[in-house]
Amino acid sequence: MYRQAKYDEPLIFELGKKGRRAHLPPRCDFDRAKIKIPEKLLRTTPPELPELHEGEVMRHYVRLSHMNYGIDVGTYPLGSCTMKYNPKINETVARSEKMMYMHPNQPEETAQGLLEIMYELQVALADLAGLKHTTLQTPAGASGEYCGLALIKAYHDDHGETQRNEIIAPDSSHGTNPASTVMNGMKLIEIKSQEDGRVDMDALKAACSDKTAGLMLTNPNTLGIFEKDIVEMSGVVRDAGGLLYYDGANFNAIIGKVRPGDMGYDVLHFNLHKTFSTPHGGGGPGAAAVCCNDLLEPYLPVPTIDYDKAKDYYYFNYDRPKSIGKLHGYYGNAAIALRAYAYITALGYKGLVHTAEQAVLTANYAVRKLEKIDGFRIAGGQDIPRKHEGVLEATPFLRNYDVSGMDIAKMILSRGFHAPTVYFPLIAHEAWMVEPTENENKDRLDKYVEAVAEEMDKARADPDYAHHAPKWTAVGRIDSGWSVRNLVLSYKIMKEKLENGEEVP
Amino acid sequence: MTKGFKGHPYLANSQKDIDEMMEYLGINDIEDLYSDIPDEIRFKGELDLPHYKSEYELLEAIKAKLSKNITTREVRSFMGGGVLDIYMPAIQDELLRRTEFYSAYTPYQPEISQGTLQSLWEYQSMICEITGMNVANCSLYDWATAVGEAALMAARITKRNKFIYTAAAGPNREAVLKNYVTGAHLELASIPYDPATGKMDIAKAKDLLDDTVAGIYIENPNFFGIIEDELDEIIDKAHEVGARVVIGADLNSLALMKPPAEYGADICIGEAQTIGGGPLNYGGPLLGVLAMKFDRRDTRQMPGRIVGITITSNEGERAFANTLETREQHIKRERATSNICTNEALIALSCAVHLSLLGPEGYKDTAETMYLSAHHVAEELENNGVKRVFGSEFFNTFVIDLKIPKDKKKEFTDFMLERKIFPGIPYSFDGETFDYVVTTSYLLCEEDLNDYVKAILEWRK
Numbered sequence: 001m002y003r004q005a006k007y008d009e010p011l012i013f014e015l016g017k018k019g020r021r022a023h024l025p026p027r028c029d030f031d032r033a034k035i036k037i038p039e040k041l042l043r044t045t046p047p048e049l050p051e052l053h054e055g056e057v058m059r060h061y062v063r064l065s066h067m068n069y070g071i072d073v074g075t076y077p078l079g080s081c082t083m084k085y086n087p088k089i090n091e092t093v094a095r096s097e098k099m100m101y102m103h104p105n106q107p108e109e110t111a112q113g114l115l116e117i118m119y120e121l122q123v124a125l126a127d128l129a130g131l132k133h134t135t136l137q138t139p140a141g142a143s144g145e146y147c148g149l150a151l152i153k154a155y156h157d158d159h160g161e162t163q164r165n166e167i168i169a170p171d172s173s174h175g176t177n178p179a180s181t182v183m184n185g186m187k188l189i190e191i192k193s194q195e196d197g198r199v200d201m202d203a204l205k206a207a208c209s210d211k212t213a214g215l216m217l218t219n220p221n222t223l224g225i226f227e228k229d230i231v232e233m234s235g236v237v238r239d240a241g242g243l244l245y246y247d248g249a250n251f252n253a254i255i256g257k258v259r260p261g262d263m264g265y266d267v268l269h270f271n272l273h274k275t276f277s278t279p280h281g282g283g284g285p286g287a288a289a290v291c292c293n294d295l296l297e298p299y300l301p302v303p304t305i306d307y308d309k310a311k312d313y314y315y316f317n318y319d320r321p322k323s324i325g326k327l328h329g330y331y332g333n334a335a336i337a338l339r340a341y342a343y344i345t346a347l348g349y350k351g352l353v354h355t356a357e358q359a360v361l362t363a364n365y366a367v368r369k370l371e372k373i374d375g376f377r378i379a380g381g382q383d384i385p386r387k388h389e390g391v392l393e394a395t396p397f398l399r400n401y402d403v404s405g406m407d408i409a410k411m412i413l414s415r416g417f418h419a420p421t422v423y424f425p426l427i428a429h430e431a432w433m434v435e436p437t438e439n440e441n442k443d444r445l446d447k448y449v450e451a452v453a454e455e456m457d458k459a460r461a462d463p464d465y466a467h468h469a470p471k472w473t474a475v476g477r478i479d480s481g482w483s484v485r486n487l488v489l490s491y492k493i494m495k496e497k498l499e500n501g502e503e504v505p
Numbered sequence: 506m507t508k509g510f511k512g513h514p515y516l517a518n519s520q521k522d523i524d525e526m527m528e529y530l531g532i533n534d535i536e537d538l539y540s541d542i543p544d545e546i547r548f549k550g551e552l553d554l555p556h557y558k559s560e561y562e563l564l565e566a567i568k569a570k571l572s573k574n575i576t577t578r579e580v581r582s583f584m585g586g587g588v589l590d591i592y593m594p595a596i597q598d599e600l601l602r603r604t605e606f607y608s609a610y611t612p613y614q615p616e617i618s619q620g621t622l623q624s625l626w627e628y629q630s631m632i633c634e635i636t637g638m639n640v641a642n643c644s645l646y647d648w649a650t651a652v653g654e655a656a657l658m659a660a661r662i663t664k665r666n667k668f669i670y671t672a673a674a675g676p677n678r679e680a681v682l683k684n685y686v687t688g689a690h691l692e693l694a695s696i697p698y699d700p701a702t703g704k705m706d707i708a709k710a711k712d713l714l715d716d717t718v719a720g721i722y723i724e725n726p727n728f729f730g731i732i733e734d735e736l737d738e739i740i741d742k743a744h745e746v747g748a749r750v751v752i753g754a755d756l757n758s759l760a761l762m763k764p765p766a767e768y769g770a771d772i773c774i775g776e777a778q779t780i781g782g783g784p785l786n787y788g789g790p791l792l793g794v795l796a797m798k799f800d801r802r803d804t805r806q807m808p809g810r811i812v813g814i815t816i817t818s819n820e821g822e823r824a825f826a827n828t829l830e831t832r833e834q835h836i837k838r839e840r841a842t843s844n845i846c847t848n849e850a851l852i853a854l855s856c857a858v859h860l861s862l863l864g865p866e867g868y869k870d871t872a873e874t875m876y877l878s879a880h881h882v883a884e885e886l887e888n889n890g891v892k893r894v895f896g897s898e899f900f901n902t903f904v905i906d907l908k909i910p911k912d913k914k915k916e917f918t919d920f921m922l923e924r925k926i927f928p929g930i931p932y933s934f935d936g937e938t939f940d941y942v943v944t945t946s947y948l949l950c951e952e953d954l955n956d957y958v959k960a961i962l963e964w965r966k
Contacts, residue, residue, distance in 0.1 A: 004617060012627050012861055023594050023862035025947055027870055030877035038734040038898055041763045046865040047634035054596055057861045061600045061624065068620030070608030078610055085515060086608050089560050095598070098571035101578045104788030105586055105930045107918045113573035114787055127553050139646040139789060140847040142834070150684075179834035179844035185688030188839045228541050257539055262546045273847065277515070281851030282621035283611040283810065284644065285790035302680075326680035329587060329649030329776075330788025342567060343515075348557035351513050357535045358516050358523070364538055365526040385538040410616065419614050424835070441517035442526055468819055473616040475824040476817045480615070483815035483828040491630035492639040493799060494814065505816050505823035 002074075002416025005066035006474045012060050013491050016051035023054065048491070067474035068282070069418055075440055075448055077366065079389040079421040079433025080174065080222060082252050082274035087346065090277065090339035099338055104330040108315055115314035118305050118334065121341045122289070128352070129246075129268055129291040130261025136289050137301045137332040141249060144269025144288030145180035145216075147301060150324045151267055151292060152214045152243045153184055154299040158322060161241065164213040168237070170199050172222045172425040174249060186213055193427050197223035197380030204233055208240035218247035219263065220254070220387035222425040222433070223380040224363060234264025243267070243295070248288075251275045252437065253360055253387035256353035267292040272333075276340035287336035298322040305331070358438035359388045362445060366436050367392065369449040375400065375456055379428035389435035391428045398430050403459045403466040405430035410477060411455035413470035417448055513557065575922070577785065581953045582927045583882075585902050585944025586675060586728070587648050588788060589757070589779040592948060597781075597858050607851055611810075615826040622825035625850060626812040628857035635756060635780070635860075635868075636773040637764025638796035642809035644849040645793030648776035649678045652722060652753060653685025654795060654808045654843060655774050656693075659720030659749040661806045661842065666691050669713045669721050671705045673698040674753065675728035682722075691719070703731040703895025703904070710739050720749040720772075725765070726758055729942065730879070730902025731895055740769035756780045756794065758900040760872035772797045780868070781859025782852045792852040805832060808843030810850075871947040875901035878945035878954055885958040891965065894940055901945050905929070905961070908938040917964065924960045 037043075052060070070076075076083040093099070102111060122134035138144040149167065156164040167181040168189045178188045189212075191203040199217065215237045219227045227233065234244055246260040246268035252275045260268050272278050273286030280286065292300065302323045303316035316331075347355060367390030371378045375397030378390065394405035409419035409432070421433040436445060459466035468477060488494050488504055497504050512519060518526070527533065539547075558566065577590045584590075601607065605620060612618030612625075625643040632641040645651045656668045670682060672695045679695070686693060696710045705723060714721060721743050725733040743750050751772045752765035757779055759765075765773040775794045778785075782792035797804065813828030834841040860868065879901040883893055886905060894904040909917050914931065917939075921928040929941035945954070 009623070011623075011630075012857075013630065016864075021864060021866065023596075023864075023867055025592065025863065025867050025871045026874070026950070028874045028877055028947075028951060030874075030881060030951075032873060032877070034880065035761065035873060035876055036898065037761050038732060041732065041734055041768070043759065043761055043763050046869065047631075047759075047764075049631060049634060049863065049865045049868060050861045051864045051866075052861060054862070057858065058596055058600070060861070061858060062603065064620035064624050065600075065603040065605040066620070067623075068605040068609055069614075069617040070605045072604040072608045076610065081610055083610055086604075087515060089563060091602065091607075093564065093567045093571075096568070096571055097576055097578055098568075098574045100593075100784035100786055101576035101590065102574060102787040103577055103582055103584045103590065103785050103927060104588065105584050106575070106577075106580075106582075106927050107922070109918075110575035110580075110922070110927075111787065113571040116570055116573070117567070124554055130548070139650075139849075140845070142844040142846045143646065143650075146844060150687075175834040175836070175838050175841070176844050176846050178839035179837075179841040182839045182841075183685075183688045183844050185690060226539075226541050228543060231543065231546060254539075254542075256552055257548060258542050258546055259548050262548060271847075279607045279851070280610045280847075281607050281849075282609045282618070282625075282854065283850030284848040285850075285852055286847040287789075325684040326649070326677060327684060328789065329647045329677045329681060329791065333789035334787040335790060338567075342563060344554065345558050345566065346560070346563050347513065347515060349552040349554040351515070351557045352552075352554070354513065354516055358518055360538050361523060361526050361530075361535055362518070364530055368530060385541060387538075409614070413614060413617050418610075418617065421613075438516050438518075441519075442522040444517070470616050474619045475616055475822060476819050478615045478824055478826050479816050479818040480826040480828065480830075483813035483826050486814070487799070487801075487804075487828070488814035489629065489640040489799065489804075489811060489828070490633040491627075492633045496639070505814065505821065 002472055004473045007063045009063050012050045015056060015060060018051055020051045020053045022052050022057045074416050075444055076418040077420055077434045077436045078418060079435040080249055081421065082435060082437060084277050084437040085439045086277055086279040087343060090342045093342050094335050094339050099335055112314055115305055117341050118337055119307050119314050121337055122305060124344055125270060125289045126291050128255060130259025131291040131293050133297045133300060134289050134291045135300050135304060136337050137328050138288040138290055139328050139333045140284060140286050141269060141271040141288050142176040142180055143327055144290050145176055146183055147290045147327050148245050148267040148269055149180055149184045151296040151299045152245065153186060154324050155296055156213055163211055166211045167213055167216050168207045169216040172427045174247060177216050177247060197221060197225050198227055199233060201229060205236055208236060210241060212240045212242035214243040214245050216245040216247060218250045220250050223391050224386040224389040225380050225384050226387055230263045249274060250388055253356055255356040256349060257356055267296050272336055272340040277343040278336045278339040285333050285336060287333035299324050301325060301327050355438050362436040362438065362440050363389050366434055366445050366449065370452060373453050373456055379431065389433060392432040393428050394430035394432055401460055401463050403463050405432050407466040407469060408456060410469040411459065411466055412452055414472050415451040415455060417451060580925045580927050581949060583929045583943045583945065583957060584927050586930045586942060587776050588785055588791065590785055590946045590948055591781055593784055594862055597855060600858050601855050606854060612827065619825060622812050624854045624857055626825050628853040629812060631857055631860045632794055632796050635759050636796045637766030638773050638798055640799045640804055641796035642807055642811050644853045645795055645809055646849060647791035647793045648774065649681035651774040651793035651795050652678045652682045655751045655772050656682060656686050656691060656720060657689055658806050658808060659751060660689060660691055662749060662803045663719040663747060665717055665719035667718045669694045669696055669718055671696050671723050671727060673705060673727035673729055674724050702897045703729045704733055704897055707735060707739050711742055714742055714746060714748060716746045718746065718748040720751050722751045722753060724753040726755050726900045729895055729904050730899040732898045732900060736768065755900060757872045757875055760869045766798060777856045780856060782856035790849055790852050792849045792856055805829060806842055807832065809845050809848060874947035875945055878949055879903060882945065882954050882957055886961060889962050891961060902942060904940050904942050907940055910938050914939055920964055921960055926957055926960055
């Protein structure tokens, strides 16, 4: 049984009262009268920040936390997002004073310990990638994609092939792929997938031309299917003069089993918050690492973190004339990189390989069991083994009972499980994308499948039950259309609306 | 199955579980699930990684490496540049460790994620209170990427492709801006600063500003700490020609200074690590702010996630949800306003906690301390013949004229380090010698400030 906590928790602004203090910061004894801000730039009304005492701040956020759901609360089989356990020791090391209180501009000789860790992480990730060089500057997966594509563009420009501005990607790709392509000023050439979910080789060949900058492809793809013809694809793209980009979102499936560099890829990004266990934080911060081969190395963002073996000294290298420049104010999310380093160290090589194996085993087990529930069918080739995830289609259920994939997802929330990724990839219909990760044991998976089956039984008997799900979550089914029509985006807007006599819930 | 599996704390299944699942799938070996991968590309080597480590060994190994670092708790930091040393109250970290928050994904399932959503809406609201704007997104990566996103947004809103920006924005933000706009082919022009005052050259800015310009980026106080107090004319002109005004503000300064919305900014950006988002963390994770004046059309050009108030379908209760999602990559793909997906949500929550703890009084207190500490140091130095490079009014940052030659930089750094001081951010005006951009946080006491002055004077001898 699952009952998420529910409070009628006021806005924090509604809880305060003038004169309450929750924290006393250090305060110097200088004469306040000495402050001289130019008259016309003087602030006249203080910002309306909350005024509470410490205990009340604590209660507000603890109550809000009770109305939230994390991987430590229960099963979170969110396809494409790799929600794995966030080891607590990672949090402990990241809270070391020797990590937290490091200014990015302090002399590099005072940051040798951290630079050593970042350097070693770069080497380990390059090794896992089957490539040679790494940057940790990209603070998120999309930033990694932007960086990798910029490297490809820079390569072509540098070789006098400025006309190469097309990135080919299958219609099953992650939404960030096309968005990152366009942000790089390149054009997306979307190619249709085959029936079985794999890239259509003929479509790929037809898409290639002297305008091709590269192919962007995650492997295994978003249906959880390995693109077995990757070597041939890589040849086709390479013959056309293009390069290959690997979206590492699905890397958890293949760690140590097959390396993107060996498949023919030139560049990739890893999501440290997916494969390497750092927390998702309710949306971030994550971090990405971009690995590439010698072809693309000259263009990596500045600075790179390099090691002078003779002097046993780690340093920032800004002397990179062909670099694409900077993608972050500093060196990316260093505190996230430290967590990923701890994760890799804790598992070692064999542990990482076991991780991939268990992730693939649990995914196949869960998907093959779910597939047997009346109303679901598997998307993509029937007999192909899945990797870290699999996609089910709830089309038969929708047709027979008027209950959608989203309705089933909401029903499963009522049971204390997080929903899968729904309606993605776009090539599947009523998609239910399930990725349990190595974090789920067989017993949990059995309970999960049983709960899905039971909820679907209830929906068969009473479709309205499904339409009104979830129950037992902090709030019932959300009408997000209301938010778009009314746009109450801040307390300021809320106050304006109330002053104008408008109703705000 | 690789041999020798004996279980690991991060792996959920025992050999027995594994066997049962394999039996269900009708396979004898996990390898069968990889059988579709061509043999020619399978990895057969050994990765160059060590064997697993126990938690104790791991902790000790990382501690040993990190012990080589010297922190801003061991050495007094006079460095800012867009990030700042802060104190994180015990309760803040206690709340950040609420696993319901940090082990959650993006709140795409709002019914089960009200905690994240409400706290992000409250964060957006606090940013609006501080900047005077009325809509803020729930985070970008950092201030530098916010400059890039703001330029792209101004271009989308105005459908123009030229963007002008102050040269007094510091090298990092300028570098990221340059990178971000290449794909959109925006033409950039930098507005020089007056070498005497350190303020943006208004006359030059006016020359660059015409009806082909999408937006103008101004920092206030700027990278050199200088308060830009003559902006009326240029902001009026920008609006006359239909350009958008983007102000990059030191968010601490806004405790004392007029919010950008009140003097004509359309968009306000900045770095919220400095107002309590989190510790320095060697420059990441940070917390990029992007806020604007609400406009039914223009707000749809904002990048990143935005949380709005909404209602539940059945009961009509107040609730929170991601809104205006049709701007985002997971819906719009190549037509999205930005590629950003994972952002800095937990740091935004952390910042909201910090601001809730400070309240308006604490927020003002810390800003006043920063201001007065910086002015104390500047005044003492000036009394002893070390002049500021720019004579204008400043907040908590100023530039001192040390002109340290390239080959003496290390010597200077070591000299200051012996006195337990990080002297500031080295900044080269001529490419040959270094001046220092000096910033005070609210964590330095009077003795620290006086030690700094003493050390600089000693070096000068």
